[in-house]
Amino acid sequence: MDKTLPSPADAVAGIADGATVMVGGFGGSGAPIELIHALIDRFLATGSPGNLTVINNNAGNGQVGIAALIAQGMVGKIICSYPRSTNSRAFIEKYQAGEIALELVPQGTLAERIRAAGAGIPAFFTPTAYGTELAEGKQIQEFEGRPYVMERWLKADVALIKAELGDRMGNLTYRMTARNFAPIMAMAAAHTIAQVSRLVAPGEIDPEAVITPGIFVDALVEVAEPAQEEALNRAEVHYP
Amino acid sequence: MDKTLPSPADAVAGIADGATVMVGGFGGSGAPIELIHALIDRFLATGSPGNLTVINNNAGNGQVGIAALIAQGMVGKIICSYPRSTNSRAFIEKYQAGEIALELVPQGTLAERIRAAGAGIPAFFTPTAYGTELAEGKQIQEFEGRPYVMERWLKADVALIKAELGDRMGNLTYRMTARNFAPIMAMAAAHTIAQVSRLVAPGEIDPEAVITPGIFVDALVEVAEPAQEEALNRAEVHYP
Amino acid sequence: MTQEPTEKLSNVQIAWRAAQDIADGAYVNLGIGFPEMVARFQPEGRAAVFHSENGILGFGKAPSEGQEDWDLINAGKKAVTLNPGAAFFHHADSFAMVRGGHLDVAILGAYEVAQTGDLANWSTGPTGVPAVGGAMDLVHGAKRVAVITEHVTKKGQPKLVERCSLPLTGVGCVTRVYTSLAVVDIEEGRFVLREKLPAISFDDLQSLTGATLHCPGPVADLIVPEL
Amino acid sequence: MTQEPTEKLSNVQIAWRAAQDIADGAYVNLGIGFPEMVARFQPEGRAAVFHSENGILGFGKAPSEGQEDWDLINAGKKAVTLNPGAAFFHHADSFAMVRGGHLDVAILGAYEVAQTGDLANWSTGPTGVPAVGGAMDLVHGAKRVAVITEHVTKKGQPKLVERCSLPLTGVGCVTRVYTSLAVVDIEEGRFVLREKLPAISFDDLQSLTGATLHCPGPVADLIVPEL
Numbered sequence: 001m002d003k004t005l006p007s008p009a010d011a012v013a014g015i016a017d018g019a020t021v022m023v024g025g026f027g028g029s030g031a032p033i034e035l036i037h038a039l040i041d042r043f044l045a046t047g048s049p050g051n052l053t054v055i056n057n058n059a060g061n062g063q064v065g066i067a068a069l070i071a072q073g074m075v076g077k078i079i080c081s082y083p084r085s086t087n088s089r090a091f092i093e094k095y096q097a098g099e100i101a102l103e104l105v106p107q108g109t110l111a112e113r114i115r116a117a118g119a120g121i122p123a124f125f126t127p128t129a130y131g132t133e134l135a136e137g138k139q140i141q142e143f144e145g146r147p148y149v150m151e152r153w154l155k156a157d158v159a160l161i162k163a164e165l166g167d168r169m170g171n172l173t174y175r176m177t178a179r180n181f182a183p184i185m186a187m188a189a190a191h192t193i194a195q196v197s198r199l200v201a202p203g204e205i206d207p208e209a210v211i212t213p214g215i216f217v218d219a220l221v222e223v224a225e226p227a228q229e230e231a232l233n234r235a236e237v238h239y240p
Numbered sequence: 241m242d243k244t245l246p247s248p249a250d251a252v253a254g255i256a257d258g259a260t261v262m263v264g265g266f267g268g269s270g271a272p273i274e275l276i277h278a279l280i281d282r283f284l285a286t287g288s289p290g291n292l293t294v295i296n297n298n299a300g301n302g303q304v305g306i307a308a309l310i311a312q313g314m315v316g317k318i319i320c321s322y323p324r325s326t327n328s329r330a331f332i333e334k335y336q337a338g339e340i341a342l343e344l345v346p347q348g349t350l351a352e353r354i355r356a357a358g359a360g361i362p363a364f365f366t367p368t369a370y371g372t373e374l375a376e377g378k379q380i381q382e383f384e385g386r387p388y389v390m391e392r393w394l395k396a397d398v399a400l401i402k403a404e405l406g407d408r409m410g411n412l413t414y415r416m417t418a419r420n421f422a423p424i425m426a427m428a429a430a431h432t433i434a435q436v437s438r439l440v441a442p443g444e445i446d447p448e449a450v451i452t453p454g455i456f457v458d459a460l461v462e463v464a465e466p467a468q469e470e471a472l473n474r475a476e477v478h479y480p
Numbered sequence: 481m482t483q484e485p486t487e488k489l490s491n492v493q494i495a496w497r498a499a500q501d502i503a504d505g506a507y508v509n510l511g512i513g514f515p516e517m518v519a520r521f522q523p524e525g526r527a528a529v530f531h532s533e534n535g536i537l538g539f540g541k542a543p544s545e546g547q548e549d550w551d552l553i554n555a556g557k558k559a560v561t562l563n564p565g566a567a568f569f570h571h572a573d574s575f576a577m578v579r580g581g582h583l584d585v586a587i588l589g590a591y592e593v594a595q596t597g598d599l600a601n602w603s604t605g606p607t608g609v610p611a612v613g614g615a616m617d618l619v620h621g622a623k624r625v626a627v628i629t630e631h632v633t634k635k636g637q638p639k640l641v642e643r644c645s646l647p648l649t650g651v652g653c654v655t656r657v658y659t660s661l662a663v664v665d666i667e668e669g670r671f672v673l674r675e676k677l678p679a680i681s682f683d684d685l686q687s688l689t690g691a692t693l694h695c696p697g698p699v700a701d702l703i704v705p706e707l
Numbered sequence: 708m709t710q711e712p713t714e715k716l717s718n719v720q721i722a723w724r725a726a727q728d729i730a731d732g733a734y735v736n737l738g739i740g741f742p743e744m745v746a747r748f749q750p751e752g753r754a755a756v757f758h759s760e761n762g763i764l765g766f767g768k769a770p771s772e773g774q775e776d777w778d779l780i781n782a783g784k785k786a787v788t789l790n791p792g793a794a795f796f797h798h799a800d801s802f803a804m805v806r807g808g809h810l811d812v813a814i815l816g817a818y819e820v821a822q823t824g825d826l827a828n829w830s831t832g833p834t835g836v837p838a839v840g841g842a843m844d845l846v847h848g849a850k851r852v853a854v855i856t857e858h859v860t861k862k863g864q865p866k867l868v869e870r871c872s873l874p875l876t877g878v879g880c881v882t883r884v885y886t887s888l889a890v891v892d893i894e895e896g897r898f899v900l901r902e903k904l905p906a907i908s909f910d911d912l913q914s915l916t917g918a919t920l921h922c923p924g925p926v927a928d929l930i931v932p933e934l
Contacts, residue, residue, distance in 0.1 A: 001504065001505040001527065001529070024780075026761040026780075026798070027761070027780055027784035027801070028777050028780065028784060029761075029777055029778045029780050030778070032262070038699055057798075067614075069741075071345050077776045078631030079838050081838070081839055081841070082605065082838045082839065082840040083836055083837075083838055084835075084836045084837075084838035085784075086784075088836075090834075095836055096836075100671055100851055102836075102837075104837050104839055105839075106807055106839050106840075106841065106843035106844050107760060107798075107802065107839070107840050107841035107844060108801075108802030108805055108841055108843075108844030108848075109798075109843075109844065110798075111798035111801070111802050112359070112361070112797045112799055112802060112806075113785050114799070115799035116364070117580075118576055118580050118582075119352070119572075119575075119576035119579055119580045120366070120367065120576070120578075120581060120620070120621060121364050121365060121366060121579070121582040122365050122366040122384065122386075122388055123364070123365045123381070123383060123388075124356070124363070124365070124384035125361060125362050125363045126358065126361060126806060126847075127806065127847035128806065128843045128844045128847055130847075130872065130877075131825075131875055131877070131878035132721075132843060132876065132878075132879060133874050135841065135845065136758075141363070143362035143363060143392070144362065146362075148362055148363075148628050148708075152383070162760045167565055169529070169538075169565040171567055173448065174448075174450070174795075175764055175778045176447075176660060176763075176776070176778045176779045176795060177759075177761050177763060177778055177779055177780055177795065178778045179582055179762055179795055179796070179797050180762055180797065180798050181797070181798045182748070182797070183797040183799075184797055184798060187576060187580060187582075201564070202563075202564040202565030203564030207273070207416075207536075207538075207562060207566040207568050208413065208414075208416070208449070208451075209448070209449055210567035210568070210569075211448075211797075212578075213537045213567040213569060214529070214537070214538075214567070215507050215529070215537055215582050215583075216530070216577075216582065221450070224930075228777050228778070229777075230777035230780075230784075231777055238778045241731065241754065241756070266534045266535075266553075266555075266571070267534070267553055267557035268550050268553065268554050268557060269534075269550055269551045297571075316907035321611070321612055321613050321614070322611045322612065322613040323610075323611055324608075324609045324610075324611035325557075326557075328609075328737045330752055331609075332609055335609055336609075336616070342609075342610075343767035344611070344612055345612075346611050346612050346613075346614065346615075346616035346617050347533060347571075347575065347612070347614040348533075348574075348575030348578055348579055348614055348616075348617030348621075349617065350571075350577075351570075351571035351572045351575045351614075352572060352573070352575060354571075354572070355572035355803075357807075358807050358809075359799075359802075359806055360803070360805075360806030360807040360808060360847070360848060361806070364581060366620075367579065367620035368579065368616045368617045368620055370620075370650075370651060370654075371598075371618045371648055371650070371651035372616060372648045372649065372650070372651075372833040373647050373648075374612065374616065374646065377704050391484055403611045407755070407792055409765075410790055411794055414568075415551045415570060416536075416549070416552045417534050417535050417536060417551055417552055417553055417568065418537050418551045419530075419568055419569070419570050420570065420571050421570070421571045422532050422570070422574045423570040423572075424570055424571060427803060427807060427809075436655070441791070442790075442791040442792030443791030443792060445792075447763075447765075447789060447793040447794050447795050448795055448797075450794035450795070451570070452795040453764045453796060453804075454756070454764070454765075454792065454794070455584055455734050455756070455758070455804055455809050455810075456762055456804075456809065468550050468554075469550075470550035470557075471550055476609060
């Protein structure tokens with residue numbers, strides 16, 4: 001079994017127009033910059049994929065990664081908890097121009113909906129957002145005298161994630177808070193693509209230390225010394 | 241912060257009559273034998289705690305651990321997926337005599353109900369058991385054309401678990417398949433007691449390698465060279 | 481009822497046949513007992529990754545006697561070893577793999593399989609101590625749920641039936657049945673015969689089956705080596 | 708409306724006061740921005756364990772400039788360090804801690820707090836780009852949800868009100884409010900005054916508050932050091 005691919009370009013080659021794409025990362029940590037930029041390269045060369053639905057905690061920062069994807073007009077909809085950041089101009093401009101749709105989801109509900117998709121749970125009840133406008137139109141049910149909101153699983157066609165170590169069977173570890181949404185997105189997407197900072201042989205990752213077992217990963221590509229979104233933005237890098 | 245206690249006896253001293261107790265372990269691996277036996281010692285000395293509801297995958301094996309707890313008449317009810325084992329005579333005798341109640345739960349539903357309790361999810365939908373007698377009386381709802389069964393969270397007053405490394409803040413690692421239900425039971429119980437094979441200083445467990453963060457653990461006790469249920473049963477040990 | 485023919489596949493031979501349909505790299509869960517034998521017969525050049533409910537992906541052969549570590553067991557509580565690239569996880573994550581549809585194949589035993597794909601394999605009725613384990617989860621999780629079984633019971637009763645008489649494990653979940661006499665797919669609520677032992681006639685096979693066997697396509701010979 | 712008195716607590720002083728109620732060993736989540744200051748004022752001999760939504764328990768002070776590792780950040784996207792005994796976990800596990808009631812205290816900012824415990828702190832209305840983050844989860848998770856806030860808005864409007872006018876973050880969730888003038892508990896649908904600055908009279912405080920302040924017990928002086 002060998003899930004490795006030679007380059008980010010190969011890894012993202014199959015992502016279709018209109019696809020729902022989960023992208024790992026929270027703030028500047030964990031964003032799979034090279035995979036996202038490979039997707040932009042493909043779009044610039046071929047005009048595809050467009051009209052993507054992107055699922056991430058944020059809506060991009062600065063002018064790299066998801067922000068660059070949005071700036072290119074590749075994103076039709078964002079599902080996130082916090083689209084308003086220090087520099088989320090790319091999103092805000094499109095949003096205010098009515099060129100991008102937004103589904104705002106509380107962060108814990110976003111995480112749990114993604115996890116539910118990966119775990120085969122089509123719906124669950126949460127206290128979060130009860131009585132607020134984010135629960136409008138949703139089924140409410142009481143348990144033990146307390147009201148809860150029914151939330152649905154959130155699936156994706158593709159997940160793009162960044163990991164630290166990976167083996168060709170797809171087992172992954174992460175680096176500190178770069179872990180964030182990646183393990184659950186890997187579970188929830190039909191096709192999970194991981195960029196790993198170092199590819200190792202199966203068995204080199206201690207079975208106790210595997211965070212994402214290979215069953216959740218479909219393709220991986222080594223990107224040694226990957227870019228760090230926060231560092232790029234502090235250097236005011238634009239992509240492309 | 242120091243959650244360590246000097247002995248298993250101290251750790252289980254507060255468990256009340258009628259308590260619901262989750263017990264880690266699957267088959268012969270992961271059972272917190274010393275904690276369970278401390279509970280039996282207390283019962284033999286004081287007549288308490290009795291009428292316990294025990295949540296475990298199985299219903300005890302041989303004449304140690306949960307089987308010994310049952311044989312002492314300390315258990316009023318078992319919630320488990322698989323009470324029929326090679327040597328589950330202690331349970332079977334009480335069950336057939338009508339002296340112990342059984343709630344049979346599919347294994348994945350049992351795990352998810354426990355996890356839901358730990359995660360603040362009072363109910364969720366699963367395809368498991370739909371159309372079977374184990375779904376009788378439960379709410380059914382269709383999602384995307386497929387029927388699902390609503391299941392409720394499963395909480396406990398106490399969890400007794402066995403871990404490998406632990407620090408005084410309660411961070412835990414496990415040993416191979418002894419992990420099984422322990423991490424989710426630690427989340428689901430109001431009071432989680434862990435026996436650890438080795439107590440280490442905070443910081444000695446790599447933050448990336450912590451499986452159960454200390455927030456889920458209330459008390460821990462070092463039991464160096466703990467007994468292994470399978471090994472005890474192969475040696476036909478009786479407790480007490 | 482026709483008597484079962486003396487020529488039939490042994491359990492290991494049924495397991496061998498089932499193993500031939502497992503692709504290289506497939507993620508597979510094998511039920512406790514008889515289905516566990518399937519792991520022994522992976523075709524040359526193919527390596528499946530075996531999942532165990534109690535939190536392992538990538539376990540390997542049984543250790544030699546005396547080498548067991550009882551903290552490294554499978555769902556059947558048997559000692560196992562690890563293959564390179566194995567991983568441990570807790571029970572909720574393990575059943576997320578199952579329920580979430582991440583397994584390619586689950587192979588289970590059966591008391592009865594109905595032409596609708598319903599399976600009964602956990603309870604023989606109201607007497608005795610009930611035990612379900614992970615079977616009800618597995619039938620709703622894997623992309624393909626296969627059953628391996630004798631074609632008839634020890635008393636000669638069909639195990640492939642119109643409607644299960646025993647308590648169900650799952651509804652409409654089984655897609656293929658490997659028996660001691662045949663390979664039968666379940667498609668659109670009916671049994672479709674794919675392979676049968678050359679020594680048994682279609683009519684005899686039908687008479688040992690509790691529901692109509694359909695043959696919309698060719699029926700191949702079920703040929704299994706001596707094992 | 709009475710003008711706000713010139714004497715009031717600064718934000719750091721409000722944070723200091725809130726920090727005094729955090730027990731040794733408490734698990735605490737501090738909202739982004741102003742609430743983050745609370746961590747600076749842990750009383751001598753007490754050590755809380757700080758949780759961050761993005762998957763850390765036990766983070767410590769900010770690193771010195773130039774020493775930041777941008778893979779080690781908190782929910783406010785600021786670089787942090789780790790204390791001994793820290794742990795990393797993924798986002799679903801992180802919010803299991805929150806929603807599952809495992810945190811002892813969450814301290815959040817507020818636009819408005821109602822006497823019913825309702826909180827509005829995520830949206831100032833239909834204009835602009837909405838963003839909610841983890842606030843709606845935090846208000847339903849922690850055992851104790853406290854708010855730190857100016858007593859009135861910059862325009863002098865009360866922030867402690869009968870009913871919130873802004874979109875809600877949560878219903879009936881806040882149990883204590885630390886303001887620039889007072890410490891107020893929320894009990895049985897009413898504001899209960901516990902402490903106030905000695906320099907302000909009860910009547911003046913009441914006039915700056917949008918709902919009745921009850922005093923079923925003694926009202927202590929709110930005394931905070933210069934910081």
